[in-house]
Amino acid sequence: MFSSRINKLQNTFGKNGIDAFFISNFYSILYLTGFKTLTNDEREAFVLVTKKNTYLFTDARYVFTNPGIILKLIEPGKGLFFHLEEILKEEQIQNIGIESEDLRVHEYEKLKTLFSSIKTISLERAMIKIRAVKEDSELANIQKACEITDQCLKEIIPTLVERDTEKGIAFRIEKWIKEHGHDLAFDPIVAIDEHSAIPHYNTKEGNGIIKNNSIILLDFGVKYNNYLSDITRMVFLHPTKEMIDTYSKLLEVQKKTIGIIGKEKDPRIIDSICRAGLKEKQLPDFPHSLGHGVGLEIHEYPKLSQMFDDSLIENHVVTVEPGVYFPDRWGMRIEDTVVVKNNGAEILTNFTKEPIIL
Amino acid sequence: MFSSRINKLQNTFGKNGIDAFFISNFYSILYLTGFKTLTNDEREAFVLVTKKNTYLFTDARYVFTNPGIILKLIEPGKGLFFHLEEILKEEQIQNIGIESEDLRVHEYEKLKTLFSSIKTISLERAMIKIRAVKEDSELANIQKACEITDQCLKEIIPTLVERDTEKGIAFRIEKWIKEHGHDLAFDPIVAIDEHSAIPHYNTKEGNGIIKNNSIILLDFGVKYNNYLSDITRMVFLHPTKEMIDTYSKLLEVQKKTIGIIGKEKDPRIIDSICRAGLKEKQLPDFPHSLGHGVGLEIHEYPKLSQMFDDSLIENHVVTVEPGVYFPDRWGMRIEDTVVVKNNGAEILTNFTKEPIIL
Numbered sequence: 001m002f003s004s005r006i007n008k009l010q011n012t013f014g015k016n017g018i019d020a021f022f023i024s025n026f027y028s029i030l031y032l033t034g035f036k037t038l039t040n041d042e043r044e045a046f047v048l049v050t051k052k053n054t055y056l057f058t059d060a061r062y063v064f065t066n067p068g069i070i071l072k073l074i075e076p077g078k079g080l081f082f083h084l085e086e087i088l089k090e091e092q093i094q095n096i097g098i099e100s101e102d103l104r105v106h107e108y109e110k111l112k113t114l115f116s117s118i119k120t121i122s123l124e125r126a127m128i129k130i131r132a133v134k135e136d137s138e139l140a141n142i143q144k145a146c147e148i149t150d151q152c153l154k155e156i157i158p159t160l161v162e163r164d165t166e167k168g169i170a171f172r173i174e175k176w177i178k179e180h181g182h183d184l185a186f187d188p189i190v191a192i193d194e195h196s197a198i199p200h201y202n203t204k205e206g207n208g209i210i211k212n213n214s215i216i217l218l219d220f221g222v223k224y225n226n227y228l229s230d231i232t233r234m235v236f237l238h239p240t241k242e243m244i245d246t247y248s249k250l251l252e253v254q255k256k257t258i259g260i261i262g263k264e265k266d267p268r269i270i271d272s273i274c275r276a277g278l279k280e281k282q283l284p285d286f287p288h289s290l291g292h293g294v295g296l297e298i299h300e301y302p303k304l305s306q307m308f309d310d311s312l313i314e315n316h317v318v319t320v321e322p323g324v325y326f327p328d329r330w331g332m333r334i335e336d337t338v339v340v341k342n343n344g345a346e347i348l349t350n351f352t353k354e355p356i357i358l
Numbered sequence: 359m360f361s362s363r364i365n366k367l368q369n370t371f372g373k374n375g376i377d378a379f380f381i382s383n384f385y386s387i388l389y390l391t392g393f394k395t396l397t398n399d400e401r402e403a404f405v406l407v408t409k410k411n412t413y414l415f416t417d418a419r420y421v422f423t424n425p426g427i428i429l430k431l432i433e434p435g436k437g438l439f440f441h442l443e444e445i446l447k448e449e450q451i452q453n454i455g456i457e458s459e460d461l462r463v464h465e466y467e468k469l470k471t472l473f474s475s476i477k478t479i480s481l482e483r484a485m486i487k488i489r490a491v492k493e494d495s496e497l498a499n500i501q502k503a504c505e506i507t508d509q510c511l512k513e514i515i516p517t518l519v520e521r522d523t524e525k526g527i528a529f530r531i532e533k534w535i536k537e538h539g540h541d542l543a544f545d546p547i548v549a550i551d552e553h554s555a556i557p558h559y560n561t562k563e564g565n566g567i568i569k570n571n572s573i574i575l576l577d578f579g580v581k582y583n584n585y586l587s588d589i590t591r592m593v594f595l596h597p598t599k600e601m602i603d604t605y606s607k608l609l610e611v612q613k614k615t616i617g618i619i620g621k622e623k624d625p626r627i628i629d630s631i632c633r634a635g636l637k638e639k640q641l642p643d644f645p646h647s648l649g650h651g652v653g654l655e656i657h658e659y660p661k662l663s664q665m666f667d668d669s670l671i672e673n674h675v676v677t678v679e680p681g682v683y684f685p686d687r688w689g690m691r692i693e694d695t696v697v698v699k700n701n702g703a704e705i706l707t708n709f710t711k712e713p714i715i716l
Contacts, residue, residue, distance in 0.1 A: 037558075038558050038560055039544070040399075041398075041399065042657060059645075060645050061556070061557045061558035061645055061646060062558055063556070076664065076665075098463060100462065100463040100464040100467065101462055101463075101464045102462060103462065103463045104458065104459055104460060104461065104462065104463070105456060105458040105459075105461045105462070105463060105466045105480055106458040106459045106480060106482050108463045108466075109458065109480060122463055122464060122467060124464050167539075171536055171537075174536070175533065178529055178532070179529075181525075183562065186397065198419070198421065199419045200395075200396050200419035200420055202396055204541065287417070287418050287419060288419060299400060306434065307434075
């Protein structure tokens with residue numbers, strides 16, 4: 001598995017004019033080698049893929065064995081750059097690709113200063129484009145993460161009652177997921193009433209409570225074998241007719257949008273069709289993108305947005321999450337995780353989208 | 359509070375030869391403005407501090423008001439670089455400092471390409487050095503986080519029993535913290551027996567169980583008002599004499615090390631004295647640094663290590679965490695969070711360090 005992924009990266013060397021790729025992103029390292037450090041942001045591991053070899057640089061606090069990968073221990077007096085110098089000389093490397101969306105400027109400057117004869121080539125998206133096209137085993141993990149999410153919703157929604165707090169519900173979701181041996185994909189968003197109109201609502205800092213005519217937005221996901229799911233569903237308590245009408249229209253647009261994914265592969269066109277669908281129903285536009293890639297990271301390549309100019313490819317996994325927001329009143333969003341196929345899309349989150357009324 | 363912090367940064371402009379500082383780090387932005395995005399790694403907000411003004415760039419999904427800070431909304435057609443261009447022209451800025459340990463290469467390259475007449479100056483540590491010297495309100499938050507951690511230990515340790523799993527204990531710690539309305543500083547490390555000998559043990563991927571002669575390492579912290587604590591304590595079940603002897607020696611060294619902090623301000627000397635203390639007692643050296651700064655981030659400036667050449671300053675907050683590890687057998691670590699004072703150090707984590715035997 002790892003060697004075929006490394007091959008995929010090596011196959012891009014020719015067109016990118018490089019003879020090695022320096023990998024710094026936590027998730028890219030996990031993808032290529034199966035290795036991960038304790039946290040995703042401490043810069044404790046790096047990888048160099050050359051035409052012949054793959055090297056992992058990390059320190060002795062970690063234990064790692066993978067026969068296809070050469071481990072270079074970072075120790076006092078023998079740091080990352082010491083090892084790099086040896087390898088660059090030995091393999092006569094001239095041009096190194098870097099993950100420019102991940103590498104820090106101070107790391108880059110050190111690389112440039114120490115290896116002034118070597119050319120670094122910024123290859124934004126090169127690595128994440130490879131990661132975006134999911135293999136069968138990755139799809140199976142994402143599918144499983146989605147199934148666990150569906151089951152969690154099924155068990156948590158019937159427990160919602162008047163006077164429940166946003167924080168309390170978010171914590172029950174978290175507890176359910178962890179008590180079942182899994183992990184969160186991200187901190188759950190539970191947004192009640194006027195908070196549901198804030199697309200980036202921070203539940204941890206809020207104080208919403210279910211009242212006897214509340215609208216409740218639940219947006220969360222599960223991590224299973226490092227892979228993530230993402231879903232949003234709405235729950236109502238004595239909803240107004242306006243809420244249910246709006247929900248039905250939004251749902252119709254969301255389903256129609258999923259229906260064109262895969263047949264249509266340009267994210268800008270998909271995004272436009274979705275927004276036009278809302279407009280046609282006299283609903284306001286939403287101030288966020290239509291969706292995002294999901295995999296090892298919760299927001300990864302590709303993006304369904306007007307700003308995104310690459311095409312969708314079979315086995316990309318994306319969310320589809322249009323919303324309707326009436327500031328200071330209420331809002332709603334319906335979100336599924338789907339796999340792009342050549343002539344359509346498969347929905348992985350299968351929890352009901354009929355209006356859920358408590 | 360925020361204006362005095364911004365002043366601290368502006369006061370470094372002269373010696374750094376800059377007339378503006380571009381801030382990209384999530385925690386630096388939180389520190390300077392009180393604003394935070396939903397996650398710490400999505401690059402959804404940036405700050406520019408000039409001699410006269412402070413600008414926050416983010417999108418309309420966020421709500422932010424702070425009278426001292428000028429909000430510039432990132433919207434379609436008016437991105438970060440559009441706003442930057444206007445400000446750089448208007449305020450006639452020539453030299454911009456950047457957080458080079460945080461800024462991504464692709465952001466840097468865009469800055470250089472779009473504003474080719476402006477000089478960017480890599481200022482590693484400039485911002486984090488300011489953040490490292492804690493104000494009274496920050497110390498109060500860290501102190502409170504430490505008190506909650508102490509209380510959690512007091513209530514959780516008596517619940518440990520034979521056949522408890524590492525994951526189960528870690529989850530009980532997490533539940534206790536969240537049920538008390540707080541948050542984790544980081545994923546708790548619970549390491550039993552041979553796992554306690556791995557300094558970077560990943561509890562989420564382990565399967566240790568308390569046996570009738572187990573040694574149990576608990577390493578965790580609490581987040582309170584965005585500020586963190588960090589503590590490690592050992593718990594024993596029918597320990598051997600060797601374990602208790604080793605623990606007493608390690609404890610003596612840890613206490614002695616804390617005793618010299620503040621009086622001695624060179625991290626390398628403090629680190630050396632600690633390691634010499636272990637050696638004198640015929641204990642092995644530990645393969646990690648002696649300690650790290652704690653604040654908004656769990657590992658921040660300064661570091662207690664041989665590789666660190668800045669001095670400690672009053673109101674730095676650091677951990678002191680020497681360990682003894684016998685690979686494949688067992689290990690132990692004793693860790694406190696302390697505040698550096700001019701002639702000593704104040705310990706903020708006050709849970710007992712007497713050997714805890716179940």
